[in-house]
Amino acid sequence: MGSFHCPVGGLAYKSFGCIECGLCIASTKEERIKASDIIREYIRNSHDTGTDRRIRKIAVCGKGGSGKSTVAALFSLALEEFGYKVLLIDADNSNTGLGRKVGISEKAVSFMNQVNENNRKAIEIAKKDPIAIDDFDDELSLSKDNIKLLSIGKIENVFEGCACENASMAASLINSLNTDDFEIIIADQDAGIESFGRGVEQGVDTLIIIVEPSYDSIELAKNIKYMGEGLGIRRIRAVLSKIHNEEEEEYIEDILSDNEIRFLGALYEDPSLNVLNLKGEPLKTADSYKQAKHLVDLMLDEAEMKKTKGE
Numbered sequence: 001m002g003s004f005h006c007p008v009g010g011l012a013y014k015s016f017g018c019i020e021c022g023l024c025i026a027s028t029k030e031e032r033i034k035a036s037d038i039i040r041e042y043i044r045n046s047h048d049t050g051t052d053r054r055i056r057k058i059a060v061c062g063k064g065g066s067g068k069s070t071v072a073a074l075f076s077l078a079l080e081e082f083g084y085k086v087l088l089i090d091a092d093n094s095n096t097g098l099g100r101k102v103g104i105s106e107k108a109v110s111f112m113n114q115v116n117e118n119n120r121k122a123i124e125i126a127k128k129d130p131i132a133i134d135d136f137d138d139e140l141s142l143s144k145d146n147i148k149l150l151s152i153g154k155i156e157n158v159f160e161g162c163a164c165e166n167a168s169m170a171a172s173l174i175n176s177l178n179t180d181d182f183e184i185i186i187a188d189q190d191a192g193i194e195s196f197g198r199g200v201e202q203g204v205d206t207l208i209i210i211v212e213p214s215y216d217s218i219e220l221a222k223n224i225k226y227m228g229e230g231l232g233i234r235r236i237r238a239v240l241s242k243i244h245n246e247e248e249e250e251y252i253e254d255i256l257s258d259n260e261i262r263f264l265g266a267l268y269e270d271p272s273l274n275v276l277n278l279k280g281e282p283l284k285t286a287d288s289y290k291q292a293k294h295l296v297d298l299m300l301d302e303a304e305m306k307k308t309k310g311e
């Protein structure tokens with residue numbers, strides 16, 4: 001079974017916690033799909049339907065290049081302005097520019113490397129449950145004002161192996177992290193759907209799907225919504241990115257609504273974002289920051305969450 005982790009926390013097949021889905025013993029694709037349907041049903045039925053509407057952990061996902069990191073950064077900056085402390089988790093295995101988008105230009109430390117190099121603090125945190133945002137001190141994370149950047153790890157060398165280790169670490173940290181009032185976690189996910197297949201997003205309560213104006217991006221959004229529901233995520237919202245005009249916005253909104261994907265709002269094509277992203281400068285001065293802040297305002301209102309510095 002190698003490094004297989006049971007998605008529902010079973011110790012082994014037919015032992016404590018096992019729902020006998022058959023995933024760990026599946027050998028064909030059909031068997032894996034059948035097992036995944038059983039897990040999906042199980043998670044859906046056992047999901048906590050309590051009345052806590054608050055947003056604590058957000059995953060930002062979508063097609064490669066659609067604008068995930070841009071939105072994760074803009075939302076972090078806006079949340080900070082509303083008085084929140086943000087833990088911005090960089091769960092992307094390749095790109096290194098997320099910190100710069102929120103004004104952190106130092107190279108982030110890879111948490112996974114710290115664990116592999118036997119950093120005692122990192123190992124303790126990796127085993128801890130619950131984890132507090134402040135457990136990640138300056139040795140393990142970088143901060144700018146009230147935004148803390150935690151990088152899970154990057155693939156840096158040839159023959160280094162796959163990203164499974166990083167994905168398992170991201171899943172486990174996201175699950176175990178706890179937030180106080182006025183604290184929010186935003187995870188900037190790897191492109192596409194692979195992380196869902198690994199269940200990385202299982203610990204979040206809010207999924208933001210970035211949808212750019214392309215057929216592939218819309219199709220992927222449908223798939224992500226299906227996967228997100230399977231993981232028991234209760235709040236799934238689309239944010240449109242790089243929109244050119246109202247006609248385009250309405251066209252995409254109609255498809256999303258036909259597919260019961262709720263829509264938070266749109267960010268229009270913004271040349272100032274491209275300039276800042278090109279130079280590796282913070283995105284707060286982008287023209288679309290105000291619109292992003294408006295979307296965050298809506299999101300907080302919907303979740304009945306307070307804003308200390310809101311307008």
Ligand SMILES: Nc1ncnc2c1ncn2[C@@H]1O[C@H](COP(=O)(O)OP(=O)(O)OP(=O)(O)O)[C@@H](O)[C@H]1O
Nearest residue numbers: 064065066067068069070191242268269270274277
């Ligand atoms: N609203 C927007 N207007 C104009 N350009 C944008 C907008 N949003 C993102 N971009 C541009 O699109 C490119 C990709 O953005 P970004 O890196 O945020 O996407 P991503 O989904 O995180 O990509 P990846 O899948 O590689 O992680 C960047 O050059 C960025 O400047």
Ligand code: SF4
Nearest residue numbers: 006010018019022024
């Ligand atoms: S059969 Fe399913 S629930 Fe049981 S241990 Fe295997 S993966 Fe987990």
Ligand SMILES: [Mg+2]
Nearest residue numbers: 068069092095
């Ligand atoms: Mg990105």
